[in-house]
Amino acid sequence: MELEARPAPAPVPFRGSAPFLAKAPPLWLPMRHFVLSAAAWWVFAAGFAWGADRFLGFDFQARWVLGLTHVLTLGWVAATIFGALCQLTPVLWETSLASETAAKAAWWLLAAGLLSFVGLIWGGGDQYWRGAALLAGAVALYLFVFGRTMRSARKLDWTGVHLLFAFAYLAALVAVGAALAWDRQRGILFRSGDGALIAHVHLALVGWVSLTIVGVSYRLVSMFALAHVETKVLGRLTLTLVNVGLVGLALDSLYFGRRLTPLWASLLALAYLAYAAQMRKIFSARLKRIDPALAFTLLALAGGALWCALGLGLAFGWLEDTTESRLAYVFAALVGWVTPFIIGQMHKIVPFLVWLHAYSPRHWTPPVRVPTIQDLTSERTAWLELAALALGAGLGVAAFLSGSQPLLRASGAFLLACATLYAGNIGYTLSHLRKKGAK
Amino acid sequence: MEHALDVCGLEPPEPLVAILSRLNALAPEDVLVVRHFREPIPLYPYLEEGGYEHATQKLAEGEYRVRIWRRRGA
Numbered sequence: 038m039e040l041e042a043r044p045a046p047a048p049v050p051f052r053g054s055a056p057f058l059a060k061a062p063p064l065w066l067p068m069r070h071f072v073l074s075a076a077a078w079w080v081f082a083a084g085f086a087w088g089a090d091r092f093l094g095f096d097f098q099a100r101w102v103l104g105l106t107h108v109l110t111l112g113w114v115a116a117t118i119f120g121a122l123c124q125l126t127p128v129l130w131e132t133s134l135a136s137e138t139a140a141k142a143a144w145w146l147l148a149a150g151l152l153s154f155v156g157l158i159w160g161g162g163d164q165y166w167r168g169a170a171l172l173a174g175a176v177a178l179y180l181f182v183f184g185r186t187m188r189s190a191r192k193l194d195w196t197g198v199h200l201l202f203a204f205a206y207l208a209a210l211v212a213v214g215a216a217l218a219w220d221r222q223r224g225i226l227f228r229s230g231d232g233a234l235i236a237h238v239h240l241a242l243v244g245w246v247s248l249t250i251v252g253v254s255y256r257l258v259s260m261f262a263l264a265h266v267e268t269k270v271l272g273r274l275t276l277t278l279v280n281v282g283l284v285g286l287a288l289d290s291l292y293f294g295r296r297l298t299p300l301w302a303s304l305l306a307l308a309y310l311a312y313a314a315q316m317r318k319i320f321s322a323r324l325k326r327i328d329p330a331l332a333f334t335l336l337a338l339a340g341g342a343l344w345c346a347l348g349l350g351l352a353f354g355w356l357e358d359t360t361e362s363r364l365a366y367v368f369a370a371l372v373g374w375v376t377p378f379i380i381g382q383m384h385k386i387v388p389f390l391v392w393l394h395a396y397s398p399r400h401w402t403p404p405v406r407v408p409t410i411q412d413l414t415s416e417r418t419a420w421l422e423l424a425a426l427a428l429g430a431g432l433g434v435a436a437f438l439s440g441s442q443p444l445l446r447a448s449g450a451f452l453l454a455c456a457t458l459y460a461g462n463i464g465y466t467l468s469h470l471r472k473k474g475a476k
Numbered sequence: 477m478e479h480a481l482d483v484c485g486l487e488p489p490e491p492l493v494a495i496l497s498r499l500n501a502l503a504p505e506d507v508l509v510v511r512h513f514r515e516p517i518p519l520y521p522y523l524e525e526g527g528y529e530h531a532t533q534k535l536a537e538g539e540y541r542v543r544i545w546r547r548r549g550a
Binding site: 128131259260261263264265266324325389392393397407409410 | 484485486487488489490492493513514517537538539
């Protein structure tokens, strides 16, 4: 082979100038979401640790619990998902984000809505539907941005199909949630506030969040595990069962007095079983060791199984339907299933984005010396986060089921440790932007 | 002459780094044949800008072959 010397490239910015970044959304669009969500996760964990005594023996609609739950669901879960989708949807669908301006405006509305909604709940005011209106505006803007981006997609892949359903459920849950907030003092719209709340919670946890996780996991977990298997047979079964079970549960809760709850719960549990079987295939075919991100995904799968078991227990009456058992059920979903999945993916996504913007050069002259993704994050800290979250989630569910205050306090302490370590680790990753003078 | 490069066991963005690191040594008549686990979309703008052409084939689920060569006159 004859090697030909190439002329030296013209001087150009070396770092963070990869050509495809011209089409990618600006770094601080997803990143502002991730910073907001890390702060919300920390506030939730601190509030949970500090106010653990308020969780047991109180009505689950009590203001403290209601506010803290929305810090977790809107600030931590929704902000992370919206930020990730700002980055992911253009990549998935090989197009540009429809409107960066609208996405930024949506972030401001989300942040303002979260602060006012939770602030008004905690402040004792009755006007917190105003915060809900801001949040509804934020969601409408996000749906506009992602919908327009989807319209210009070259093809809608399997993850995109899941996101399409998730967006529909997001719109439905906001409609039910806003109506619930408005109707809470009036009692006009919903004859059974409990049924409407159950519909709202499941549209959020199953339809919006879990379908997003399931769809995204087929893409991201496969990529991070370096495992590629056919996803569509079990995936189609999962998607069908989720849709039938969730729509049935929501309509039954809203209008028919929850007569068939065991049937809908069984369908949703079967959907989870099919999804877990698919994930087992992916993990079996992986080419790399279990790193913290994959371990977080395994923890999420265990948390999801616990969530399903508690749901079946409540639906079939094996578990007494008390405030505490409902809290255990929702806690298992949010802290046991959703949170580990989010943290696991964030430990890949954030360093990857920072790497792209700080280290991806336009011209490459061997030998190329750039850090790896692993250099941008602390693996040891991530393992500690995992241990703290596993203990916090497990102890929390046990505490709610047993009514134990000491266990609840211990759970809160572990969750706070996890959130603090997570914030520190993400901060460490972001510090590479400053050190390297990236754009 | 064909040069083989397998990046299937590498985690993103290491495949990108490995591929781009090999391009400067590619003679006009050479072809770099890359075995990849997914379609390397972020790579394409680099190739276009650097004066390379490529052809990607999906061989199976999780297996792609990318052939890269210098554009004539580049």
